[in-house]
Amino acid sequence: MPTDETLPALPALTVRRLRDRQQTDPEALRQVLAEGFVAHVGLVRDGFPIVLPFLYGVGDLGAGPVLLLHGSTGGGLFLDAGAAGVPVSATITHLDGIVFASSTFDSSANYRSAMIAGRATVVPTEQRADALRQVSDHLMPGRRAEVRETTAKEVRQTQVLQLPLDAASVKVRAAGVGESPDDGEDRTVWAGVLPVALRAGAPVPGALAAAAATPVDDAVVALAARLAAAADGREARLAAAM
């Protein structure tokens, strides 16, 4: 099984500006992917670039780590993909903060973003159930133990695309506001970072669960807690670094 110790950059992935924000550590890619739900997938259709959001998972079907894109058999990208695969880039971005500098010019955003480029292929039929389990375990960890098995008919109605993770570019800005005592800026202006993060609200039961007073399942509570812990951790690290 081929593995990559570093993330080789495709020529087109070379960052032309703010190179110091690019990271090549595979762990950086893993972390960006681990916390995300939606990938923006770009493909060329009739010569025109289009970008579609997909729920995704990270998994491995035996040939190395892959991004797994979840869809229906009727979905456009899946028709395009065919057996040979379709060139795509999949980008996952977390917005972590709005950087309020003492000027709009120096204002910015904290973020983590990963772009994976490659050829997306349809997961073979015999691996599809496994791929769906991996997508579910990424999006809703622990949920499979709480619900029935997916049926063979359901597996047939679903498609999964796989995209190898071996050509990726990760960019991160996780810093405070750029400033120095002699930069001439107005010190009566507050300059700092407003952290932002995806956080969960209170679970809203469907009508049947509400009528039966079914307790909220552990996987739901755990996902909310995971989002809160990740957001709280980033905010604490940012505050400690300022």
Next chain:
Amino acid sequence: MPTDETLPALPALTVRRLRDRQQTDPEALRQVLAEGFVAHVGLVRDGFPIVLPFLYGVGDLGAGPVLLLHGSTGGGLFLDAGAAGVPVSATITHLDGIVFASSTFDSSANYRSAMIAGRATVVPTEQRADALRQVSDHLMPGRRAEVRETTAKEVRQTQVLQLPLDAASVKVRAAGVGESPDDGEDRTVWAGVLPVALRAGAPVPGALAAAAATPVDDAVVALAARLAAAADGREARLAAAM
């Protein structure tokens, strides 16, 4: 000035599946764009699709509503754009909830997504300062009144791309869990929606603001409050609809 009462779909934008999730009301597009910060912009480079995140604003430079993409003069997309423009799609997606059905197959996500397709052109020099003001007013409403004016040198160091809003596709899922009393599913499983939203944490001052005990500016507080109000409103509407 040409205006569009409806959002004409480019041929490539036709939704092939889940058509009931597509909306053609211009107000739906406006709402998706109003709440976002990051657009995922797809373009074709050397025949390959790439997808890059951009901070954006929504504005109007005199020829109708446009998406304004903020960058530096060194940025790759801006080199590609030239005077004639570059074909792009810009997609903005809000993840609003994880839908925990009583099976993984019926599980889903609530989201609002808009894809705008067209030719992005560089904002002419004489309109650039105006475009930057509109981007700032989108990302950080009220901030310009709190900080100094952008200098001519700063304007020269920045680039803005504009993309007309007249070819767009909006897709929304804002619903509860799909279920019916006779669907045969296990009622001991909790089924419902875990709402998620981008929310702000406590503002983190930079070292100079902290040392001077500068009070947090209104624009920072207002942005945090706006995110909370939008998230709370969506959660309340979802709970009321269940």
